[in-house]
Amino acid sequence: MAATAVKKLSRYCCSNCGASELYLYCWKGCRHVQNIKSFYAETKSIQQELEMLRVTIYEQEIRFRELELQLKEKQESLEFLANQVNKLPSYYPVQSTDEQLIPLGLPVWSVVAAKMVWQHFDGDHDGQLTSEELHRLKDHLRKNHENVDEVLPDYSADPLTPRDFLRLYECGEVAKLSDDLRSLGVLCGLSESIALSLSTCDATLRRITMESWQLQKERDNYHKEVDESIRAKTRLREVFAASKQSLEDQARDLVRLQQQEAHNELELRLADEKAAANATSLSRAKRELSSAKHALLDLRALVDDQIAEKEKWQRYCWELEERLHEAANASHITERDLWRTKDAKKEESRKNMLLYIEAHKGKRHFDRPAETTNPNQMEN
Secondary structure: OHHHHHHHHOOOOOOOOOOOOOOOEOOOOOOOEOOHHHHHHHHHHHHHHHHHHHHHHHHHHHHHHHHHHHHHHHHHHHHHHHHHHHOHHHHOOOOHHHHHOOOOOOOOOHHHHHHHHHHHHOOOOOOOOOHHHHHHHHHHHOOOOOOHHHHOOOOOOOOOOHHHHHHHHOOOOHHHHHHHHHHHOOOOOOOHHHHHHHHHHHHHHHHHHHHHHHHHHHHHHHHHHHHHHHHHHHHHHHHHHHHHHHHHHHHHHHHHHHHHHHHHHHHHHHHHHHHHHHHHHHHHHHHHHHHHHHHHHHHHHHHHHHHHHHHHHHHHHHHHHHHHHHHHHHHHHHHHHHHHHHHHHHHHHHHHHHHHHHHOOOOOOOOOOOOOOOHHHHHO
């Protein structure tokens, strides 16, 4: 047992007796020869493993230094951003509308705390909690709030926001809010100055976001107006070119009209003579036109009478259709009542048969000789 224990503890020893000194022959006299080649091979593999470990440690040290530099850079960037954000309230002072958004009885930093809780449980960072994320939040709060399911329902008409979370503390329960923040792992409100600075910066950033959105909207409108003005200028240039071309055409037409004026005067004199000849035919045509108008008025009166007659018959047809529809509905109701009466009679006969069977259950029936009986006797 002792030799076995020594063999397990020592890596380079006599494989026969467990001696730890490595000679060509065992010093205890067991005359067992140690395999020197296997010893050298194991020693070489251990050296290679040590070299690989040194290389790995060196690489890890380089990566660790790089991570330290990155962490230091992020820390300095964060400090710079925090310094710049802290300067925002001096450019955008707090307005009364920002204070109205704070729930009654709660500190100013409660809105920021609610947003931090929302961000803590919002895994995809889309501003809204999924059903699983909402259940995890409610499981953490159910111990101190019995109405958490009413304030934060699973299915609501409007999406839940961090302000819905503050409805749990409408009575001004600041201590309970602080306890819940500590239990949720959200560090907010421990330092009053930091919390107030965060709330001020949050309100300022929210106002800056709204103003930037309005400025973007005004910028889009301005770009639209600029595009419209450019299009209007283009249209004006086109209109000016068309007007210039039309003026040139009008000048050429004026010269041509002056040439035609003399010719038209000659034709006018000829036309006067022809007009005198056509005056008689015109008077005759007027008389024919007046007679045609009277005939047209008579025809129009006849058409109006026919239309009125057609409308009268159409209303009469509609009345007949309504009467037919009412008669069909009455027939359908009567037929339904008949079927209900038949079903009631069948049900009544079935109940009577069941009562008859129930009344004669267990009674002994004797066989009677077949006799001719009158129908009146059978009914009795």
